[in-house]
Amino acid sequence: MALSLCPKCENHSFEMVEVEPGNWRFKIMFVQCTSCGTVVGTMDYFNLSTLIHELKEKVENVENKLEDIEYEIVLMKNNKK
Numbered sequence: 567m568a569l570s571l572c573p574k575c576e577n578h579s580f581e582m583v584e585v586e587p588g589n590w591r592f593k594i595m596f597v598q599c600t601s602c603g604t605v606v607g608t609m610d611y612f613n614l615s616t617l618i619h620e621l622k623e624k625v626e627n628v629e630n631k632l633e634d635i636e637y638e639i640v641l642m643k644n645n646k647k
């Protein structure tokens with residue numbers, strides 16, 4: 567496997583740094599050289615797969631509650647007959 571190299575100083579190690587760029591309302595993550603700070607990549611501040619997984623759990627929770635409500639409505643209708 568090739569060793570990753572900073573294009574400016576040829577250092578081999580990198581780090582994630584949280585930044586809030588001007589004129590932008592969201593934080594992002596810079597992948598930068600630990601030696602000279604040259605930015606070699608960017609990532610979203612929030613991990614999207616984690617957010618999607620959390621959202622899926624919330625949707626499933628709402629679905630379960632709706633099924634409970636539907637069940638209670640059916641019981642109420644049957645009691646009126």
Ligand SMILES: [Zn+2]
Binds near residue numbers: 572573574575599602
């Ligand atoms: Zn560097």
